[in-house]
Every structure is written in C-alpha cells, then in structure tokens.
Amino acid sequence: MISGRDIIYISSIEWDFVWQGHQEIAIRFARAGNRVLYIENTGVRSPRLSDSRRVINRLGKWIESLESGGVRSIEDNLHVCSPLVLPPFGPSWRQQINRHLLLPLIKRAARKLGMRDPLIWTYLPTDTALNLVRMLRTPQSRVIYYCIADFSQLTPYRAQLRESERALIETSDIVFAQNNQLAKHCMQYNSNVHIFPFGVNLQAFPFEREENGHALGDDAVRRLQSLPRPIIGYVGGLHRHVDFDLVVQMARARAHWSWLFIGPKQTDLRELSALPNVHIFGQLPHERLVFYIREFDVCIVPYIQNSYTETVLPTKINEYLAVGKPVVSTELPSVREFNDRHKILTLTPATPEAFLRAIEEALQAPDDATARSRRRAVAALADWSSRLEKMCAIIERHLAAGSDAFHAR
Structure with a gap:
C-alpha cells in the first residue's frame, strides 16, 4: 500500500x-x-x-x-x-x-x-x-x-x-x-x-453467521425474519436505472413472496411501496447490510439495460456472493462478462416471466455448503x-x- x-x-x-x-x-x-x-x-x-x-x-x-x-x-x-x-x-x-x-x-x-x-x-x-x-x-x-x-x-x-x-x-x-x-x-x-x-470488503460481509447480541437485538432484522418466505432481496440505490416496472409486475405475480429493498430512495417509489408484499427499508449503515442479506433467499439485480448500465458492474454482486447467496440479474454486458469468467450468476432477460422463472430456478437449485463456499470464493477474488x-x-x-x-x- x-x-x-x-x-x-x-x-x-x-x-x-x-x-x-x-x-x-x-x-x-x-x-x-x-x-x-x-x-x-x-x-x-x-x-x-x-x-x-x-x-x-x-x-x-x-x-x-x-x-x-x-x-x-x-x-x-x-x-x-x-x-x-x-x-x-x-x-x-x-x-x-x-x-x-x-x-x-x-x-x-x-x-x-x-x-x-x-x-x-x-x-x-x-x-x-x-x-x-x-x-x-x-x-x-x-x-x-x-x-x-x-x-x-x-x-x-x-x-x-x-x-x-x-x-x-x-x-x-x-x-x-x-x-x-x-x-x-x-x-x-x-x-x-x-x-x-x-x-468487495470481505471483512464487512463475513461468511459465517455471528450469533451475537448486536445482530439478534436488531428489531428490523427480527421483522425481516418474520416475513413469509421466500424473501427476494435487493441492496443498493433505488434509482432510475432499476427496472421498477419489472419489479412491480413480479411482486404482483408472486404476492405470496416477500420482496425487500434496502437503499436510498432516489426516484418515485409510490407504486412499488403500495404493494403489501414489498418492504422498503431505506438506506442502512454498510456494516449492517450483511445481517439483512443473510436473510435473503435470492438476491436480485433488476437493472434496466441502457447505454449507461452496459458499462456498470454493480458492487452489490460481490457483496451478495460474499455472503454465499444466489444472484439473479438482468443481462447487462459487464455482468455477462463477469459471469463468463465465473459461471456463478443466473442471468435473465428483463421480462417478468423470464426473471421469475430464473428466481424459481435459483430457489430450487442446491444451496448447500459447497454452493455457498464457491460463491464466497468468487467474491474473494475481488x-x-x-x-x-x-x-x-x-x-x-x-x-x-x-x-x-x-x-x-
């Protein structure tokens, strides 16, 4: 250094x-x-x-x-x-x-x-x-x-x-x-x-669950643990590059799933937040994110494909992987390039039917210690x-x- x-x-x-x-x-x-x-x-x-x-x-x-x-x-x-x-x-x-x-x-x-x-x-x-x-x-x-x-x-x-x-x-x-x-x-x-x-800061996203009082005493985490499963989670800015039309359609189509969003609100979220199975937590301290991501069953990157996002590799991908979670993302060029190297993500077209099918496949795929360790190993490269x-x-x-x-x- x-x-x-x-x-x-x-x-x-x-x-x-x-x-x-x-x-x-x-x-x-x-x-x-x-x-x-x-x-x-x-x-x-x-x-x-x-x-x-x-x-x-x-x-x-x-x-x-x-x-x-x-x-x-x-x-x-x-x-x-x-x-x-x-x-x-x-x-x-x-x-x-x-x-x-x-x-x-x-x-x-x-x-x-x-x-x-x-x-x-x-x-x-x-x-x-x-x-x-x-x-x-x-x-x-x-x-x-x-x-x-x-x-x-x-x-x-x-x-x-x-x-x-x-x-x-x-x-x-x-x-x-x-x-x-x-x-x-x-x-x-x-x-x-x-x-x-x-x-990614691996120390901020420890792989092993730490059953300490600080984590267990968090009311928001307890609220999250009480939500109906599966929990589909997103971490990051809630901005115009997120495909909210896609997300709203998916949340309506899977009303028995819980959809969780953590991050600063940077655009109009009224339609999304009005859905009873959608939970928007707002921005949280970076060091607290790991406790929430651990409760996700599938992590998502539902970005719109445009001239700006085609050069973006979202930081959240390695944060999700560091915690050992399955990730479903729209087919952004940089994300596809990342996945061509590591074969670790599920990529999908930005349609409700295709994205939901990809999430369901991720939910049904093996999620044992071997799968989680491999995700962590990919994140460790970054x-x-x-x-x-x-x-x-x-x-x-x-x-x-x-x-x-x-x-x-």
Whole structure:
C-alpha cells in the first residue's frame, strides 16, 4: 500500500451515500498513513427539482465546514470537502465563476491541511474536475483517472463531456477502468490503462453467521425474519436505472413472496411501496447490510439495460456472493462478462416471466455448503485488500520510474 502521501480524491458520490469503491479506497488510503482530502460530487449535470434535498444538504455541509477551513474530519488522515460549485458545462460564464471563485476554495482547503505535491485521484471527467486537476497539480504531482462508467449518458452535454474526458485521460499519468469496454475507450488517448473492477470488503460481509447480541437485538432484522418466505432481496440505490416496472409486475405475480429493498430512495417509489408484499427499508449503515442479506433467499439485480448500465458492474454482486447467496440479474454486458469468467450468476432477460422463472430456478437449485463456499470464493477474488495493493503497485512503479523528484510528505 502507498503510505505517507497527500491524496486529493475527486469523487463522483457523496461521502454519506451508499458505500462503494469510492469510500472504500479513500478510507484504506487514510488508514495506511496517507492524508486524504475527499471532495464530494461536483456533478455531471444541472440539478433537477428532485435533487433539491441533496442541494440543501450540500449547502448545510458547506456552511457547517466554514469554521474548520472548508473541510470536516471523518477520522485521522481523512477529511471531506463539500464544495459549492456551479453545474459543469453550459455557458462560459459558469466555468469562469467556478475557475476563479469557487474551485480556488478547494485549493485553499488543501493548503490549510498542509497538502503539497498531491496524488490527484478523480472519478469525474467533467470540465469542473479537469479544471480542478489543473489547478491542484504541481510538477511533482501525479494524476489518476478511475473510469467507472460512461458518464456521457448522464448529461445533455455529451459532446462537451467526451471532450473534457479525452483531455483528462491524456493528462492522466495512470488510468484505471472498470471493464474491457471502458478500457478500450480510454486507450484511445492513453496507453497506461489497467482494468480493475470495483471490489468487495470481505471483512464487512463475513461468511459465517455471528450469533451475537448486536445482530439478534436488531428489531428490523427480527421483522425481516418474520416475513413469509421466500424473501427476494435487493441492496443498493433505488434509482432510475432499476427496472421498477419489472419489479412491480413480479411482486404482483408472486404476492405470496416477500420482496425487500434496502437503499436510498432516489426516484418515485409510490407504486412499488403500495404493494403489501414489498418492504422498503431505506438506506442502512454498510456494516449492517450483511445481517439483512443473510436473510435473503435470492438476491436480485433488476437493472434496466441502457447505454449507461452496459458499462456498470454493480458492487452489490460481490457483496451478495460474499455472503454465499444466489444472484439473479438482468443481462447487462459487464455482468455477462463477469459471469463468463465465473459461471456463478443466473442471468435473465428483463421480462417478468423470464426473471421469475430464473428466481424459481435459483430457489430450487442446491444451496448447500459447497454452493455457498464457491460463491464466497468468487467474491474473494475481488477482495479490496489484494485489489488495491495491485493498484498501488502500479502507482509506485510509475512514481519510481517517472520522477525522482516526487517525494513523500
């Protein structure tokens, strides 16, 4: 693991959002002895009315952090910045305000923490992120772009995003990509591209059941254990990429099954939540998810197939497998690629009849210790401990070969 560095981490999600690779990598860097400034999402598109709560939360965090120099401390070596910036792209005056008034506040926060010659790690390919990288970079800095999705599918400014991403890839010293498709895209502009799908924290999803008071005393878990079987479960954001029409039809067709959803509500769920056999728990702490997933009979990934999801390998798949659970998913290209390697998932077309048939097959398939152990073994291949060590080895080799002047703080 890298240690003793200053790392500025430009994330595409909030720190308190569903726990993913963004937070996992940042906190591991901090605990390894690096000083990390985690910059929360500066956006890919302009906010909508449905984003009003998120905007208000960001304003509150920003005001709260003013007394501490624009950052809040999460734990030793890990600081979070919640910047106020105008949306990316659009008219030139918007970029000018960001570049000359708002982004310098982030640079000031980094200086207040004493950061110098930082390693700059970004998930965002927007003009805002690119301007921030250029502002923070020094001759001794190194830039890493982690390409995790095709963000051009999330903005009306597709051409502008593709141009800013091209410039970011060209200026990056190292590019990590989630899958082959994204890697091929990045290799058009940079030869130093390495494929690293998101991993899983095996310690957060222990295979063996821990019959301790903390787990047994959870009222929500007891409620879950009392539901009619089978329990069909989903963990993750309840967003527009979930095929809710599909889920509603399936829940109606199998009214005697229990359908459980855990995650932040990011879209209208009224039709789904009105069904008596559907239970929506909302977002839960990451460390508590294992107690719920253990009660699932089948775990599902009912994503819509579109230009954005075709490059996505959901983190939840390895979390489900780590607990030894059978997984049924729609036939997303990245999920199919994953399953071609491991032969561990049940993939299905996104129709109620086919998806229900796949769930029923998973319910009837052997679910003994051998099957559960094999699922866990596949998840273990994506353990963040080994995955991040390999990523760090690439970074260290580049640092050693590329610049003798680069030094630890």
